[in-house]
Amino acid sequence: MFFWMLVYLALVIVRPQEYPALVDAGLPLLPATLALAFLFWLAGRKSFAAPQYLLIVAFLAVIVLSEAANGLLGIALEQLTRFAPTVLAFVIMANAATTQRRVLAFMAVFAACSAVLALHGIEQKHLGVGWTGMPLVEGNRIQYIGIFSDPNDLGLLFVAALPMAWHLAGRGGLLGLLRLMWLAIVGVLLYGTYLTNSRGALLAVAAMVGIYVWRRYGLIAAAVCGGAGMALMSMLPSRLQDLDASESSAAGRVDAWYEGFQMFIGQPLFGVGAGNFTDYNYLTAHNSFVLVLSETGYVGFTIWLAFVGYCFIMMYTILRHRPPLPDAAAVAAWKTEQSLALALFVALIGFFVAAFFLSRSYVIILYLVAALVVGDYTTARGRFPTLPAFSMRDHWMRWMATSAIAIVVLYVLVRVLL
Numbered sequence: 001m002f003f004w005m006l007v008y009l010a011l012v013i014v015r016p017q018e019y020p021a022l023v024d025a026g027l028p029l030l031p032a033t034l035a036l037a038f039l040f041w042l043a044g045r046k047s048f049a050a051p052q053y054l055l056i057v058a059f060l061a062v063i064v065l066s067e068a069a070n071g072l073l074g075i076a077l078e079q080l081t082r083f084a085p086t087v088l089a090f091v092i093m094a095n096a097a098t099t100q101r102r103v104l105a106f107m108a109v110f111a112a113c114s115a116v117l118a119l120h121g122i123e124q125k126h127l128g129v130g131w132t133g134m135p136l137v138e139g140n141r142i143q144y145i146g147i148f149s150d151p152n153d154l155g156l157l158f159v160a161a162l163p164m165a166w167h168l169a170g171r172g173g174l175l176g177l178l179r180l181m182w183l184a185i186v187g188v189l190l191y192g193t194y195l196t197n198s199r200g201a202l203l204a205v206a207a208m209v210g211i212y213v214w215r216r217y218g219l220i221a222a223a224v225c226g227g228a229g230m231a232l233m234s235m236l237p238s239r240l241q242d243l244d245a246s247e248s249s250a251a252g253r254v255d256a257w258y259e260g261f262q263m264f265i266g267q268p269l270f271g272v273g274a275g276n277f278t279d280y281n282y283l284t285a286h287n288s289f290v291l292v293l294s295e296t297g298y299v300g301f302t303i304w305l306a307f308v309g310y311c312f313i314m315m316y317t318i319l320r321h322r323p324p325l326p327d328a329a330a331v332a333a334w335k336t337e338q339s340l341a342l343a344l345f346v347a348l349i350g351f352f353v354a355a356f357f358l359s360r361s362y363v364i365i366l367y368l369v370a371a372l373v374v375g376d377y378t379t380a381r382g383r384f385p386t387l388p389a390f391s392m393r394d395h396w397m398r399w400m401a402t403s404a405i406a407i408v409v410l411y412v413l414v415r416v417l418l
Helices: 002-014 029-043 051-068 073-096 100-127 151-169 174-196 199-217 219-235 248-266 288-320 328-355 364-383 392-417
Strands: none
Touching (some): 002 029, 002 073, 002 100, 002 364, 029 073, 051 288, 100 328, 151 174, 151 199, 151 328, 199 219, 248 392, 288 328, 288 392
16 A cells, blocks of 8 residues: 555656657556555544544535536536545545554655656746646746646645655665755756746745744744845746736736635535636635635635644644653654655645635645555554544534634635725
């Protein structure tokens, strides 16, 4: 199971099955690999010791119900078959990440494969076209193939991979050669993020640096570092210089957020149906939170927000928890635990800062990162039993209230920007 999920993760990111030389062959590499991992999972030990397992299945059910509630039974089946593999991949990967070493292996594949895409982008930048045959878009923005053919999606991937590569660089190994390799990958990913010219991704990098410095060196250092970083970014030639609510692209996004709220008001319980936003507005939502709210309503938004929220809470719990540490070995083990949690926490921060400006509520990368979070926290509780367990039964009222507050905050933000 673990091996096949490593292969699956690599195929999801690098996507050789969609290269021009292989695409006509129609090889079902992704579904076949996931099916093999599923068979090994069925035969092995299974764990559902996290609320995200129930929540992602419930979210799948709401996706189907959102279509059925709008009389779109045919599309309901289509949405079921589209999102079910993502649910399966999340469950299997979270179950495969049963040790800290396995979590690190997944992170290594994630970061290394993302670097391959960044190198493809660097080739695009210098030659005008990458080895996949994909050219630059919009004059100077890099792209890849498949689900990463949008520069913004590429930037989102690089942002999620950066903290993983940075964490692996801190582990050393092979007389420092591994450290140098991972630092080189960090540099490649940073340059690749810049070449995507994605404003959301660049803002996400600034946020990640600020959060990381805050956790390691304190709030003052984070503020100074964040200010310097934003000043540096403003000096670089990029679309970030045009980030203004009155700028045409940004104004179009705010208008789309407003239209999303009109959809929610019209269908508050289950929304207008997953994937149907553009049936009501010529632009997609350009906001992962608004997209879920408008397409799956209050029910779907609450479930999705709880799924995402538990991921943040789990990693932050490790960062703040103070378990009994009887000896130096336990102290060292806990520091290692917190370092890994910080990497995943920062990856979540980066992903959702970028996703706040993109419609990426259903993309598989989100759920694979979440699987690493769930796997890591579950195994951490085995090593440090004083870490608390989480259950939706204890918090469902809290999540309903949190969801309502989040909706109000989003609405006020949209009204202010308008």
